[in-house]
Amino acid sequence: MRTVRFLLEKEFKQIFRNKSILAMILVMPFMQLIIMPLAANYEVKNINLSVVDNDHSEYSHQMVNKVIASGYFRLVQTAQTFNQAMPKIESDQADLILEIPANFERNLIKEGNQKVFVAVNAINGVKAGLGASYLSSILRDYNEQVLMQWVQGSKIPITPNISITYSNWFNPSLNYRFFMVPGILAILVTMVAGFLSALNIVKEKEVGTIEQINVTPIKKYHFILGKLIPFWVLGNVVFTIGLLVSYFIYGIVPVGQLWVMYAFLFAYLPAILGFGLLVSTFCETQQQAMFIMFFFMMVFILLGGLFTSIESMPNWAQVVSRFNPVSYLIRVMRMVVLKGSGISDILPQIGVMAIFAIVLNTLAMFNYKKTS
Amino acid sequence: MKETVIQTDKLTKKFGDFIATNAITFSVSKGEIFGFLGANGAGKTTAMRMLCGLSIPSSGTASIAGFDVYTQTEEIKKNIGYMSQRFSLYEDLSILENIRFFGGIYGLSKQQLKEKSEMLIHQLGLESEAKKLVSSLPLGWRQKLSFSVAVMHEPKIVFLDEPTGGVDPLTRRQFWDLIYAAADKGVTIFVTTHYMDEAEYCDRISIMVDGKIEAMDTPSKLKEQFAAPSMDDVFYQLARGAKRKE
Numbered sequence: 265m266r267t268v269r270f271l272l273e274k275e276f277k278q279i280f281r282n283k284s285i286l287a288m289i290l291v292m293p294f295m296q297l298i299i300m301p302l303a304a305n306y307e308v309k310n311i312n313l314s315v316v317d318n319d320h321s322e323y324s325h326q327m328v329n330k331v332i333a334s335g336y337f338r339l340v341q342t343a344q345t346f347n348q349a350m351p352k353i354e355s356d357q358a359d360l361i362l363e364i365p366a367n368f369e370r371n372l373i374k375e376g377n378q379k380v381f382v383a384v385n386a387i388n389g390v391k392a393g394l395g396a397s398y399l400s401s402i403l404r405d406y407n408e409q410v411l412m413q414w415v416q417g418s419k420i421p422i423t424p425n426i427s428i429t430y431s432n433w434f435n436p437s438l439n440y441r442f443f444m445v446p447g448i449l450a451i452l453v454t455m456v457a458g459f460l461s462a463l464n465i466v467k468e469k470e471v472g473t474i475e476q477i478n479v480t481p482i483k484k485y486h487f488i489l490g491k492l493i494p495f496w497v498l499g500n501v502v503f504t505i506g507l508l509v510s511y512f513i514y515g516i517v518p519v520g521q522l523w524v525m526y527a528f529l530f531a532y533l534p535a536i537l538g539f540g541l542l543v544s545t546f547c548e549t550q551q552q553a554m555f556i557m558f559f560f561m562m563v564f565i566l567l568g569g570l571f572t573s574i575e576s577m578p579n580w581a582q583v584v585s586r587f588n589p590v591s592y593l594i595r596v597m598r599m600v601v602l603k604g605s606g607i608s609d610i611l612p613q614i615g616v617m618a619i620f621a622i623v624l625n626t627l628a629m630f631n632y633k634k635t636s
Numbered sequence: 637m638k639e640t641v642i643q644t645d646k647l648t649k650k651f652g653d654f655i656a657t658n659a660i661t662f663s664v665s666k667g668e669i670f671g672f673l674g675a676n677g678a679g680k681t682t683a684m685r686m687l688c689g690l691s692i693p694s695s696g697t698a699s700i701a702g703f704d705v706y707t708q709t710e711e712i713k714k715n716i717g718y719m720s721q722r723f724s725l726y727e728d729l730s731i732l733e734n735i736r737f738f739g740g741i742y743g744l745s746k747q748q749l750k751e752k753s754e755m756l757i758h759q760l761g762l763e764s765e766a767k768k769l770v771s772s773l774p775l776g777w778r779q780k781l782s783f784s785v786a787v788m789h790e791p792k793i794v795f796l797d798e799p800t801g802g803v804d805p806l807t808r809r810q811f812w813d814l815i816y817a818a819a820d821k822g823v824t825i826f827v828t829t830h831y832m833d834e835a836e837y838c839d840r841i842s843i844m845v846d847g848k849i850e851a852m853d854t855p856s857k858l859k860e861q862f863a864a865p866s867m868d869d870v871f872y873q874l875a876r877g878a879k880r881k882e
Contacts, residue, residue, distance in 0.1 A: 270740030274729065281728050281769075472722035479688050479718040481710055482741050635709045636691050 267482060271490025279494060285460070293452050293502050297509045301444045311395040314341040314349040314358040321369035327406050331362070336398050346383075353385045360384055360395050372410065434519075434602045441514050446597035447570040449506040453529070454536055454590050455561060457499040461540030462557045464491055465632070466547050478634040488629045492537050499533040500526070519604030528596045528610055531617035535589050538624030545631040564590040589620055638665040641793055641824045642687065647696035647705075649682050656682040658847035659696060664840075666792075669815065669825040671838030675875045679847040680828045681721065684795050687826070688718050701792045714742075717786035717794035721801070723778055725785060727771035731762055734770055735785060742789035756784045759814075776807030780814060787818050794818065796827040800834065812837055832867040843871065845878050 279285055313331065317324050332339055340358050343349035352358035361383040365371075372378040382399060386392045468474040477487065503526075510516040518525065540557065547553040567574070567581060568590035574582055585591045592613045599605035642664040649657045657679040664670045674680045685691040687700055689709030698705040701715040725734045735756055739749045757766050760780055770778060779799055787794050796815075800808045812834065819825050827838070835841050835855060842852035851858055851874060855867055864870045 267741050267743070270737055273740075274726065274733070274737045277733060278726070278728050471727075472720065472724045473726055475690070475720045475722070476718070476724035476738070477741075478690055479713055479716070479720075480738070480741050481714040481743075635689055 267486045268489050268493075271486065272493055275490060275494040279498070288460075289456060289498055289502055290505065292456065293449075293506045294509060296452055297445065297448060297506055298513060300448050301441050301514070308391050308394040308398075309336055311337050311360060311391065311398070312340045312352075312358045313337040313399075314343055314352045314361045315339060316343045316346050316349050316361060316363040318345075318366040319364050319368035323369040323372060323410070324364045327364070327403070328362075330406050330409075331399065331402050334398070334402050336395070346381075350383075353383065356385070356387065358385065359388070359391055360399060362399065442516060442602060443598070444570075445510045445514055445516055446601045447568075447594050449503070449510060450590065450593040450597050451565055451568070451570060452506055453499055453503045453533075454564065454593065456502045457495055457533055457536045458540045458557055458561060459554075460498065461491065461495050461537045462543045462547075462553045463550050464495075465541060465544035466550050466553045469547075470549060482634075484629050484632055484634065488541060488625060488632065491541060492534060492625065495537050495540075496533045499537070500529060503529060516601065518601040520600035520606065524605070524607050524610065525597065525600050527607060528593070528600075528614055528617070531614050531621055532589065532593050534621035535617050535624060538621055538628055539589070541628040542624055542631060545628055545633075564588050567591065569594050589617065592617060638667065640664070641666050641701050642670075642698070642826065644687070644698040645696055647683065647686060647698045648694050649679075649686055649691065650694040655847050657686070657693075660844070660847075660849050661696075662842055662849060662852060664793075664824055664826060666824055667819055667822045669819050669827065669837065669839045671835050671841035672826060672828040672844070673830075673835055673841055673871065674828075674844030675878055676830075678844040678878070680844055681797055683844070684797055684826070684828065688716060688795050689713050690718075715792045717789070717791040719779075719782045719786045719794070719796045719799055721797045723775075723782065725770050725778070725782055728769060730767050730769055731757070731773070731781060732766045734781070735788065738785050739788055744789060752788050756781075756788065760784060776803045776811075779803055780807070780811055783811065783814055787823060790821075791823065793824040793826060796825065798828050798830065800829065800831065808834070832871060835867045835871075841867075843874050845874050850874050850877075 315328055317328065328339075331337055337360075341349060341352055343352075343361075346361065346363050349358065349361045349363075353361060361381075363381040363383070365378070365380070368378055368380070380403065382396060384392045384396050465474070468477070507518075507522070507525075539560070543553055543556050543560075547556065566572075567577070567585050567588055569585070574585050574591060577585065596605075596610050596613050599610060640663050642662075644663070645661050646659040647657060647661070648655065648659050660683060672680050672684070682691065686693045686705055687698060689700070689705060689712040692709075693705060700712045703711040703715070705712065726737070729737065732753055735753045736749055739752055744752060757763055760777070762777070762781070765773065765777075770781070773781065783794075783796065783799060786796075800811055803811065808831070815825055815827070815837075827834075829835060838855065840852070840854050841858065842849045843858075844850065851861070851870070853861065858870050859865070859867065862870045862873055864873065
């Protein structure tokens with residue numbers, strides 16, 4: 265164990281002398297947590313709308329006004345004909361075209377039935393999809409208004425109507441930051457730990473110092489522990505900074521207990537670090553290690569449940585995500601921060617991470633060869 | 637007859653079809669300074685890596701300080717020091733910190749570490765630089781420091797792979813003083829070099845050509861054998877026959 269102490273002493277000295285690593289550890293969480301949640305945002309606003317009103321009636325004006333008043337849409341054009349509006353979509357200046365046919369008002373009143381046409385620019389899928397559904401719900405709303413006007417006096421509504429009242433559990437105001445910030449913090453911790461560990465042994469290979477280590481009687485598990493522990497400490501530091509940032513900037517106070525999160529991290533970090541070290545033992549240059557880690561990080565993050573929910577992924581992807589440590593961290597973070605889950609709720613996840621950690625570090629140890 | 641510390645028999649290393657080191661057989665006795673010469677790519681480093689337990693041979697046998705190079709590599713590592721071609725101390729640690737780190741992983745006690753550090757620093761005359769980062773040292777001093785670190789744990793054998801490459805003549809001389817001092821204490825020195833004046837300093841030398849040992853004897857006997865006025869000529873005569881290109 266004395267050997268490990270000397271290794272730790274050396275690693276920490278090297279880390280504290282490396283300004284760029286320090287910056288990565290201390291500044292990155294700050295910047296990412298401050299910028300990302302403010303910019304990356306699920307809400308769709310500023311949908312550019314072009315209106316082709318062939319009716320010019322009181323009703324059609326009322327309807328358009330209602331759409332604009334919702335705040336989600338920006339009227340970029342009032343076109344005479346649909347063909348006039350189309351170039352706006354083609355040049356990406358408009359996202360939606362709402363076409364109101366001639367005789368809109370007359371048909372609506374006389375026949376009690378009228379269709380409007382909505383053309384969607386589906387280049388930006390999310391914006392288009394959400395925009396179209398916003399628009400249709402506003403139109404439905406308007407439709408009900410019209411109905412109400414007609415049935416004034418009459419006590420029985422013409423059509424039965426189910427209206428829904430929502431109650432959002434665990435995030436009452438549906439503040440997406442409560443949802444995003446813990447997820448982003450999870451990714452940050454993972455990136456810092458993963459990249460630091462992946463690049464470390466490779467760097468010693470590149471510089472040539474690994475030769476000098478390999479020719480000493482040092483035990484392999486001592487060497488791996490000597491790499492694991494410093495980055496484990498750093499991971500916890502990054503995580504703590506992140507929690508502080510989310511408290512002071514976003515006012516996020518975890519509903520659950522803090523130590524529960526650290527307890528999970530205790531098992532999670534060795535899993536990620538073990539993966540990084542394993543990559544490190546396979547690679548000869550930092551460039552290789554960087555690319556391999558980048559590839560896996562992309563998969564981990566995109567399939568991690570931060571941007572899209574795992575439950576709505578196809579079955580095979582859900583199976584893959586069981587082998588994705590990031591998905592566990594994101595889930596546990598949300599459970600503890602939003603829902604207040606206790607240690608007994610996340611024991612299964614801790615168990616899985618412990619298995620990951622043991623398997624990955626053992627592989628890294630065996631794949632680190634002192635003698636080729 | 638002195639105790640034999642390195643003994644090899646037809647030691648061979650192949651990388652695919654390429655035979656880097658071809659059935660080399662030799663022995664080195666305790667306290668000897670053994671020069672290992674050969675052109676670039678002759679297979680010296682490969683041979684040395686096998687002897688240090690860094691690389692498992694393809695065939696043949698070898699024992700280092702009584703330990704087998706196939707099965708007892710970790711035992712070998714306890715008994716040897718090694719200084720590779722590339723500078724391999726930590727440049728972002730100071731001189732003292734490097735000494736402390738390598739001394740520490742060789743298992744020196746706290747007391748030993750303190751004594752050794754002071755002695756090494758004094759021996760190298762680096763008192764005022766002891767706390768500076770190694771990256772700020774000139775090459776010659778780095779090499780002397782590497783050597784001192786390699787023998788700090790009092791190994792039986794120390795392997796030096798081109799320790800004086802790129803070093804000025806005066807520093808080379810000082811470097812050899814360190815080598816002699818270590819050999820006097822009974823440390824066996826196994827050294828590769830391209831400098832023929834250094835070859836003359838060795839007790840015995842072997843010259844490798846294309847992975848094989850073509851000549852092995854004391855410098856004076858080799859000059860006699862090849863009827864050459866200097867070691868330079870001996871080397872030229874042998875190396876010119878090489879078929880391997882760099």
